[in-house]
Amino acid sequence: MTETTYRDAIRQALLDAMQADPSVILIGEEVGLYGGAYGVTKGLIDLFGAERVIDAPISEPAIVGAAVGAAMTGLRPVAELMYVDFIGMTMDQLANQAAKSRYMFGGQIGVPMVLRTQGGTGRSAAAQHSQSLEAWVLHTPGLRLVMPATVNDAYHLLRQSLTQPDPVVFIEHKGLYTMKGDLDVATPDGAWGQPVIRRDGHDLVILSYSRMLHESLAAAERLAESGVDACVIDLRCLNPMDEAPLIEAVKRTGRAMVVTEGVVTGSVASDIAARLTEVCFDWLEEPILRVGGEDIPIPVSPLLERASIPTATLIHDTALWLVTRKAPPWAA
Amino acid sequence: MTLPTNSAPLARYRTMRRIRSFEERVGELFLKGESAGSMLHLSIGEEAVVGMTDAMQPGDTFTTHHRGHGVFLGRGADPARMMAEIAGKEDGYCRGKGGSMHIADRALGHLGANAIVGGGIPHIVGAGISYRNTRSGQISVAFFGDGAMSQGILYESMNMAALWHLPVIFCCINNQYGMGTRVDRSAGNRDFPARATAFGLNAARADGADVEAVHDAARSLAAAARDGRPGYLEIDAYRFFGHARMDKSPYRTPEEEVEGRARDPIARARARLAETDAATAADLDRIDGDAAVEMDLALAHAIGAKPPALSTMFEDVYAPGTPAPRPQAERLAAILGEGARA
Numbered sequence: 001m002t003e004t005t006y007r008d009a010i011r012q013a014l015l016d017a018m019q020a021d022p023s024v025i026l027i028g029e030e031v032g033l034y035g036g037a038y039g040v041t042k043g044l045i046d047l048f049g050a051e052r053v054i055d056a057p058i059s060e061p062a063i064v065g066a067a068v069g070a071a072m073t074g075l076r077p078v079a080e081l082m083y084v085d086f087i088g089m090t091m092d093q094l095a096n097q098a099a100k101s102r103y104m105f106g107g108q109i110g111v112p113m114v115l116r117t118q119g120g121t122g123r124s125a126a127a128q129h130s131q132s133l134e135a136w137v138l139h140t141p142g143l144r145l146v147m148p149a150t151v152n153d154a155y156h157l158l159r160q161s162l163t164q165p166d167p168v169v170f171i172e173h174k175g176l177y178t179m180k181g182d183l184d185v186a187t188p189d190g191a192w193g194q195p196v197i198r199r200d201g202h203d204l205v206i207l208s209y210s211r212m213l214h215e216s217l218a219a220a221e222r223l224a225e226s227g228v229d230a231c232v233i234d235l236r237c238l239n240p241m242d243e244a245p246l247i248e249a250v251k252r253t254g255r256a257m258v259v260t261e262g263v264v265t266g267s268v269a270s271d272i273a274a275r276l277t278e279v280c281f282d283w284l285e286e287p288i289l290r291v292g293g294e295d296i297p298i299p300v301s302p303l304l305e306r307a308s309i310p311t312a313t314l315i316h317d318t319a320l321w322l323v324t325r326k327a328p329p330w331a332a
Numbered sequence: 333m334t335l336p337t338n339s340a341p342l343a344r345y346r347t348m349r350r351i352r353s354f355e356e357r358v359g360e361l362f363l364k365g366e367s368a369g370s371m372l373h374l375s376i377g378e379e380a381v382v383g384m385t386d387a388m389q390p391g392d393t394f395t396t397h398h399r400g401h402g403v404f405l406g407r408g409a410d411p412a413r414m415m416a417e418i419a420g421k422e423d424g425y426c427r428g429k430g431g432s433m434h435i436a437d438r439a440l441g442h443l444g445a446n447a448i449v450g451g452g453i454p455h456i457v458g459a460g461i462s463y464r465n466t467r468s469g470q471i472s473v474a475f476f477g478d479g480a481m482s483q484g485i486l487y488e489s490m491n492m493a494a495l496w497h498l499p500v501i502f503c504c505i506n507n508q509y510g511m512g513t514r515v516d517r518s519a520g521n522r523d524f525p526a527r528a529t530a531f532g533l534n535a536a537r538a539d540g541a542d543v544e545a546v547h548d549a550a551r552s553l554a555a556a557a558r559d560g561r562p563g564y565l566e567i568d569a570y571r572f573f574g575h576a577r578m579d580k581s582p583y584r585t586p587e588e589e590v591e592g593r594a595r596d597p598i599a600r601a602r603a604r605l606a607e608t609d610a611a612t613a614a615d616l617d618r619i620d621g622d623a624a625v626e627m628d629l630a631l632a633h634a635i636g637a638k639p640p641a642l643s644t645m646f647e648d649v650y651a652p653g654t655p656a657p658r659p660q661a662e663r664l665a666a667i668l669g670e671g672a673r674a
């Protein structure tokens with residue numbers, strides 16, 4: 001067990017995977033000499049050379065498309081998209097090529113690649129550099145989707161992604177790179193596709209992932225002071241996802257909310273809430289709530305940016321409202 | 333006291349000096365912790381873009397990349413409103429919604445700065461169709477960096493412009509770097525004008541240390557574009573500082589930077605003006621001083637300006653008078669509020 005950062009855990013996972021498997025290559029903008037826009041790939045080009053750590057021109061569709069072809073022909077590419085906001089440019093290669101190849105071609109041609117990228121708010125990076133677009137990925141059959149929230153998950157989920165037979169989109173959060181935590185390279189927090197209970201409780205379940213997990217945990221601490229005992233579950237893998245532990249927790253508590261940073265409409269939160277409602281309807285005391293980003297582009301003003309995404313306070317107040325039916329002051 | 337001559341080269345000198353002073357104040361805004369974020373891309377060293385903006389006419393439109401402050405000042409921007417936008421304030425050009433990378437102003441023909449490399453380029457194709465179809469005589473210019481030379485959409489746009497004889501210009505501000513990648517590490521063949529020529533555009537490359545050379549090339553390209561013969565102009569410049577405010581450029585040598593910064597369009601223009609007796613040293617000093625004062629005021633204005641009210645967050649997602657996004661608090665209250673399910 002060592003203390004490290006989310007950023008270094010990802011770097012360690014890439015390093016270990018590249019050492020263990022010579023077919024793993026990295027391709028993306030500034031991943032080599034520069035060491036990654038957020039420093040994740042620092043030094044890897046010195047260790048593995050320019051044939052395995054490939055600095056690409058600013059050509060996102062071809063970066064992802066090249067990764068698809070490399071994966072088809074025996075390599076294990078990790079393509080990096082500097083910001084998830086650029087995923088739209090690559091959506092054809094991702095959603096029509098990577099995602100569908102195995103199926104369209106009758107199971108012959110799989111695409112075992114990982115697309116690493118990062119998203120989220122917190123840096124006043126404005127509307128085109130702050131989004132949470134995981135719902136676009138979740139909506140595409142054929143793609144796997146992972147969003148680590150902890151240091152240990154950053155390492156292990158990436159290592160696990162690099163053993164998958166199909167394309168995995170691995171979305172980091174720019175606000176977590178400097179977060180410290182324990183890394184145990186021998187022990188993952190959970191198996192591939194398994195949600196993990198980060199805090200147990202019996203009054204309600206808060207389901208979350210990525211940076212919002214930490215806001216949810218902070219909210220749970222404050223809920224405890226208010227006499228409410230929240231269970232906080234980290235979804236981690238959004239596809240595949242074992243729903244059994246979620247169903248168990250929702251049936252046990254009768255109250256649940258899903259917290260995401262992405263805008264609420266058409267979100268991962270919407271989908272999880274719908275799935276759990278279908279299965280747990282008779283056990284529910286209250287509707288399953290979705291708490292997420294406001295349905296707007298991310299504004300540059302730091303004030304507006306902060307107000308547009310959930311905070312521990314919003315999560316705490318909403319959870320308390322859900323459990324006690326006492327309205328928070330801002331609801332007036 | 334008025335200046336002896338207000339020749340066009342002197343006016344271009346003044347605009348370049350204002351751009352540099354502005355960008356220096358943007359740096360200060362950041363250091364004071366007053367900017368909205370750190371994604372601030374300064375155009376210091378690229379001021380010769382004024383040679384292109386000066387070749388445009390009122391009514392002409394343009395798009396820029398993320399390093400577009402200089403371009404917009406060249407087209408007549410109010411520095412106080414620009415600085416306020418960079419600080420994320422309500423009276424900024426975009427009400428504090430866009431920031432440094434997303435400044436726009438319809439009145440001055442600025443169709444928008446873009447944080448997606450290449451994102452604004454195809455818009456001039458559409459603008460070109462508008463102007464061609466209405467025979468309006470306007471042109472539209474896309475300003476972008478050398479990094480966008482790697483984006484496929486540039487070539488799709490160039491082909492359409494040539495195919496449809498559109499009144500547009502593709503203006504590449506080649507500052508030799510896309511973040512930490514020097515052009516020789518991003519292009520197999522660096523003859524960018526040849527790419528434009530291959531699509532059937534008029535193409536030119538001009539020395540970015542020489543604003544008059546840029547202007548000469550830009551004038552003839554603009555005249556041809558207005559006539560339905562689209563063009564490509566490359567301004568060969570150097571990015572004096574890091575990519576954004578946090579970047580100390582560890583990937584290049586101090587020697588290279590010294591050499592690059594010696595290609596200073598402002599110093600060059602100053603020397604030329606003094607040589608030709610177009611202005612005395614005292615005149616030029618006064619221009620410099622005026623620019624500094626103007627930009628100090630812009631900085632003070634931005635710092636003192638009001639941040640936007642929280643409720644403005646929901647405005648302008650859609651047009652006024654049409655259904656707006658529903659605030660989350662309202663949605664939650666409709667589920668949990670008193671009597672919501674009575």
Ligand SMILES: Cc1ncc(C[n+]2csc(CCOP(=O)(O)OP(=O)(O)O)c2C)c(N)n1
Pocket residue numbers: 029058060082086089373397398399447448449450476477478479480507509510511571575
């Ligand atoms: C589509 C896209 N890819 C990558 C980026 C990240 N990025 C921002 S600026 C930049 C370099 C752009 O270089 P260039 O076009 O030469 O403009 P400069 O910064 O030199 O003015 C990169 C890679 C982006 N904003 N958009």
Ligand SMILES: [Mg+2]
Pocket residue numbers: 477478479505506507508509510511
């Ligand atoms: Mg450049």
